[in-house]
Amino acid sequence: MEPKEITSNNVFYNNLESLIRLAKESLKLTESQNTEFQKNLLNEKFENYDISESSHLANAGWIILNSIFISMFSHFEYKLFLYCKAIEKSNEFKIKLDNLSGSTLVKYLNYLNLVANIESASKNTRNYQTLTLFQKVRNTLVHNGGIMITDINKKLESHELYKFLKDKKVAMGGSLGIIRITNVDFLENFYLLCKGLCDEIADEINKNFR
Known part of the structure; x- marks a missing residue:
């Protein structure tokens, strides 16, 4: 096993950075389109109002950021998988x-x-503890359509993710708490967490498997 080859994080980091850039560019484009739509709306008759366009522009931002976060999490899991498989191939451990x-x-x-x-x-x-919270956000988006509350008798404020998302300025729509990531800061915070953890893991692998 060549430690420097398996612990190089450059491609992984570049991929996450590209996703964040895509998020920023997408939000900027959507904002520009929305501004143009509102401008045209003031100059046209009401019967020309396109409700589907209005709905699209109102929701495109958080849909894009939700999707990009899920993609970032998948890249992170795959990077951990590569670490594990490389160590496994070293044949230093019987457990696979x-x-x-x-x-x-x-x-x-x-x-x-x-x-x-x-x-x-x-x-x-x-x-690790912070990562589990990001994972729960990812799982809620993927497996539950972003809906936090499945029992209508429970309060949104009592949900285990409520404080975490509120502190991260993530919108939670309605009484069911529909997760809507509306700022790139959430993605950048996740990126920094991944980078810090992967840097530490890579350093340990390089020290322990020479």
């Missing part, structure tokens, strides 16, 4: 990745920490 259970993210981090002894992948770290 497929021997572990749990969700994709938990399995990868457990392999790195419990099998390969990578301390920065431990569930006791602050990065």
Whole structure:
């Protein structure tokens, strides 16, 4: 196993940075289109009003950012997978990745920490705890259409993600808390978390597997 080859994070970071750039450019374009639409609306008769265009421009931003966050999370999981498979191929451990259970993210981090002894992948770290919150946001978007509350008897404020999303300035629509990422800061915060964690993991791999 060549440590420098498996721990190079450049392509991964470039991909996340490209996704963030795409988010910014998409928001700028949508804002420009919305401004033009509002301008034309003032100069045209009411019967020419296109309600579908209005709805599209009102929702395009958060739809794009929600989708880009999901994509960023997938890139991150794949990077962890590559770390695990590279260590697995070193044949230094009898336990294989497929021997572990749990969700994709938990399995990868457990392999790195419990099998390969990578301390920065431990569930006791602050990065790990924050990452689990981002994962829950991702899972809510992917598996529940972004809807936080499935039991109408529960208050949105009592949801485990409420404070996290509020602090990150993520919109939670209605009493059901429909997650709408409307600012790029949320994506950039996730990027910085991924970068910090992957830098630490890469450093440990380079030290431990020479």
